[in-house]
Amino acid sequence: MTSKSSLTDTVLENKPGHPQTENGRVLVVKNVSKTYRTGTEALGSTNLTLEKGEFVTLVGPSGCGKSTLLRLIAGLITPTEGTIETHAFENKRGNIGFVFQDAHLLPWRTAQRNVELLLEVAGTPITERQRLARETLEQLGLQGFENAYPRELSGGMKMRVSLARTLVLRPELFLMDEPFAAVDEITRHTLNEDFLKLQRNYGFTTLFVTHSVSEAVFMSTRVIVMSRRPGLIIKEIPVPYGGERKPELRTSAEFAETCRIVSRFLLEGA
Ligand SMILES: Nc1ncnc2c1ncn2[C@@H]1O[C@H](COP(=O)(O)OP(=O)(O)OP(=O)(O)O)[C@@H](O)[C@H]1O
Numbered sequence: 001m002t003s004k005s006s007l008t009d010t011v012l013e014n015k016p017g018h019p020q021t022e023n024g025r026v027l028v029v030k031n032v033s034k035t036y037r038t039g040t041e042a043l044g045s046t047n048l049t050l051e052k053g054e055f056v057t058l059v060g061p062s063g064c065g066k067s068t069l070l071r072l073i074a075g076l077i078t079p080t081e082g083t084i085e086t087h088a089f090e091n092k093r094g095n096i097g098f099v100f101q102d103a104h105l106l107p108w109r110t111a112q113r114n115v116e117l118l119l120e121v122a123g124t125p126i127t128e129r130q131r132l133a134r135e136t137l138e139q140l141g142l143q144g145f146e147n148a149y150p151r152e153l154s155g156g157m158k159m160r161v162s163l164a165r166t167l168v169l170r171p172e173l174f175l176m177d178e179p180f181a182a183v184d185e186i187t188r189h190t191l192n193e194d195f196l197k198l199q200r201n202y203g204f205t206t207l208f209v210t211h212s213v214s215e216a217v218f219m220s221t222r223v224i225v226m227s228r229r230p231g232l233i234i235k236e237i238p239v240p241y242g243g244e245r246k247p248e249l250r251t252s253a254e255f256a257e258t259c260r261i262v263s264r265f266l267l268e269g270a
């Protein structure tokens, strides 16, 4: 169990309805490639489909186009070739959430006011956004820290605020670009376990990027290995451990074996 054992219950009470999207598909990336204006071929022709509720992780050498692929899916940049479909989502407030390596909190706003920020932009009435932000901070184990400023929080807590700021929008799809790379290993493990609980309870779908093979295997239903730039998917490795991942999994022989397989393909792709 993690130190945030109350997390699941709190979240369950607030579980919203998430009807199946068409065919259960949340995202379809078809023959997508990206060459930047500078002429850099960042991503080779890529196909990827995400089913609702999956947790898929991209691993690959630095510069192979992982962040590029996430930015393409988020619509921050356009593909050179190919198409990206994100399927009709029920929730209008925020369909795709993007979480970066740095928490990117506004230093002059408290934790609570950082989480309210995007609701403010969306025009959510003040009492509603205050309630939603408070609830979401509580779900991330930050009750009592609503009025703390980012400088008064640890790195792990800042990342929790950053997650809360995205979760408060109830995204159907979470795009996460090395979100836990800047925290120590023990904090990262707790964040991993807590995030998986949130995913189970809310039923959202996650596309994750990490350089840590063990984090990829612990979190994912599938690990996708990419080759060096221009990145191509060279292997998809299903991870057979079911929904609930106990901390003990990290030290098991089967876990080490899956990590070994992922590492082998990573080496091949590099
Ligand atoms: N806006 C941009 N303009 C031009 N080239 C870019 C741009 N963004 C990224 N690139 C280049 O595209 C390639 C892929 O970059 P990207 O950031 O997607 O890699 P990555 O797999 O996320 O790497 P890392 O693991 O180091 O984060 C790199 O060679 C990078 O220099």
Ligand SMILES: [Mg+2]
Pocket: 066, 067, 068, 177
């Ligand atoms: Mg990157």
